[in-house]
Amino acid sequence: MQKTPSSALVKRYAHETGSDWILALTEPSAGHSLYIARITAVEVISALTRRQRGGSISATDSATTVAAFRHDLSHQYRVIEITPAVITQAMQLAETHGLRGYDAVQLAAARIVQKMRETLGLSALELVSADRDLNDAAGAEDLTVDNPNSH
Numbered sequence: 001m002q003k004t005p006s007s008a009l010v011k012r013y014a015h016e017t018g019s020d021w022i023l024a025l026t027e028p029s030a031g032h033s034l035y036i037a038r039i040t041a042v043e044v045i046s047a048l049t050r051r052q053r054g055g056s057i058s059a060t061d062s063a064t065t066v067a068a069f070r071h072d073l074s075h076q077y078r079v080i081e082i083t084p085a086v087i088t089q090a091m092q093l094a095e096t097h098g099l100r101g102y103d104a105v106q107l108a109a110a111r112i113v114q115k116m117r118e119t120l121g122l123s124a125l126e127l128v129s130a131d132r133d134l135n136d137a138a139g140a141e142d143l144t145v146d147n148p149n150s151h
Contacts, residue, residue: 005106006043007130008148009036013048013065014057018130018148025128028076035078037109039102044069080109097137107137114143
């Protein structure tokens, strides 16, 4: 029931404000369905690799966190593919809310998951994001939002 853009998901693999909350939320025993847009994989790998290149984590720690993310990507996340429908909706959301490109794609993917969950009679999606602009736009689109930086 969680949609987790990269701004929040990186907190699972690199310690920063909100990491403990994200770790608890994404723990398999918590029982949440975790959805990510396919592009999130690129964004997370990029963020983790840049930390190592910037010197804030060692090469060994970077390799460990990247491997952990790749494992979770294969085993824990439900990946939303970037289809023409996602792109069309993302373009509209970028125009409506002035979002950056990938944030608009994240929001479009979240809206598609929300509609799917509604159709199936499942609980509402909660978007977990540490990006204020994305969170504001998601709220305007009637999605429930939680910011890990608040925890």
